[in-house]
Amino acid sequence: DSGVTQTPKHLITATGQRVTLRCSPRSGDLSVYWYQQSLDQGLQFLIQYYNGEERAKGNILERFSAQQFPDLHSELNLSSLELGDSALYFCASSVGVASNIHNEQFFGPGTRLTVL
């Protein structure tokens, strides 16, 4: 158990809909990362937040957005869903930003999103 929790575990929805994925980082971790894992694209970094502020962006679509709240939990919002958005979405957390290169990322169990 990494200490990172993600809800829900599974989500089934229809094209065009909007969903919200939730992540609670390990106690004390200030950085949260979101990743998408699909069969054709592999594991891709989407976005990073540190203590409530966006720090880095990866291959995140404009239809997707995220935020980190004062209690440090984070939400990933996916809108206008398409079939190709079906994937596993992982959240990871690490201690901070400074010296981040040395800080391991702890991954949650993921949310499996199926878009029908």
Add this chain to the structure above:
Amino acid sequence: DAKTTQPNSMESNEEEPVHLPCNHSTISGTDYIHWYRQLPSQGPEYVIHGLTSNVNNRMASLAIAEDRKSSTLILHRATLRDAAVYYCILRVMFRGGGADGLTFGKGTHLIIQP
């Protein structure tokens, strides 16, 4: 971005050492070499990382070539639980020590035979 090249799959026997290679011929001086693994139906987990010197921890060893163009992850005594996809990742260090998210490649699928 500097890229890594890993074999698609490798097979080993239980209780034997495993050497997982990674080529990164375009690595730059500030790139750190990180290894993560993903067990079946789980999120990735950190294994080890290094810059120039060889590194050891309770999980594995990392041997880095003198020219840093390749590295090898060593599992000293593989168990069935080590069957996973192993990812070799280069991370660029920003000024102040920060870094971007992890850029995963396809990794090496390690199969352990009992």
